[in-house]
Amino acid sequence: MTGFTRHRRSGRIIANFTGFEADLLRSLAGQLVELLRNESAAPVEQDPLEAMLDFSGPTTEPEDPVLARLFPSAYRDDEEAAGDFRRFTEGALRDGKAAAAATIIDTLEDAGLPPELAEDGLMIDVEMEEPTAETWMRSFTDIRLALATRLEVEEGDEDYWATLPDDDPRGQAHDIYDWVGYLQETLVEALSE
Template sequence: MSGFTRHRRSGRVIATFTGFEADLLRSLASQLVELLRNEEAVPRETQDPLEALVRFDGPTSAPDDPVLARLFPTAYPDDEEAAAEFRRYTEGGLRDGKAAGACAVVDALEEAGLPPELTEDGLMIDVELDPPDAETWLRCFTDLRLALATRLEVEEGDEDYWESLPDDDPRAQAHDIYEWVGYLQETLVRALW
């Protein structure tokens, strides 16, 4: 697990993942896409392209799923009507953007050599990203960390709780993944700036 670095000559951002790491990252991004697209009111493929461009048919209430509620917080908590209108005009586009970013991560991993099915342990995957693509990955890492933190109910200052869990506890393992995505996010920020 080397994290991201910036190539001095090309300016591209580079990371090397084990096959397991690349497959885990692809799985997380794919699950995020599925979550974002499962609760849409109107499936994308059935919409008129012009209607999709000027989409004003979005949801007007906060999502029931806690992760989606965290990814799409209420803009005006003290004004229900304004919050509903804001959500109606913005959530569809925001969902599309987040899903497209997660799809870009999946696509880049597969283009770098990750086969669609589970990889061999010894396989190493090199990913090279130009700065705009790296920024897309950065936004996806933010969404993944928010999703994991929400599911795990991570709170500020609860490090002792996570460290006290036995290694074989599934919550500890999921928290390790949360921390790993945070590490990737941090190294990517450093590589970009």
């Protein structure tokens, strides 16, 4: 995997993933979708106009630390205003984040990633227009925030992660966090070309 680049002729954003890398991205995006959708209320069949005017979303900060990081309080010093803001916005924000993560899954599967685990030696060539690439970029931010929160990554703690043994699962998860950061960085560069 060499990261994202812009195709010279078509202007599309491209990347090549091994089957393992594509499966890993699909898994990360799928876990994010599941987290976002499991914590929210199940959609109820209702009139479309009523749905547009329904502001019965959550009013308190999520208990899950990842969700609390993805949906921080808008007003730290005003609990009532924070609750109102959350009630009016969190549902749509959750839906948007879940849709962005689902776009990663759909793009990978459209590029040939099989529904089951990819076979050894399989390469997945991803090619997308700018709007789709921007959606991936936003979802990478959410995936990295989720990983950083679960791992309790802090600024300036690189030495700690570097000293973990190779077989430590926390170090391996941190490597994934770094890898997604690398993908995001190359995607930003490709979009700015």
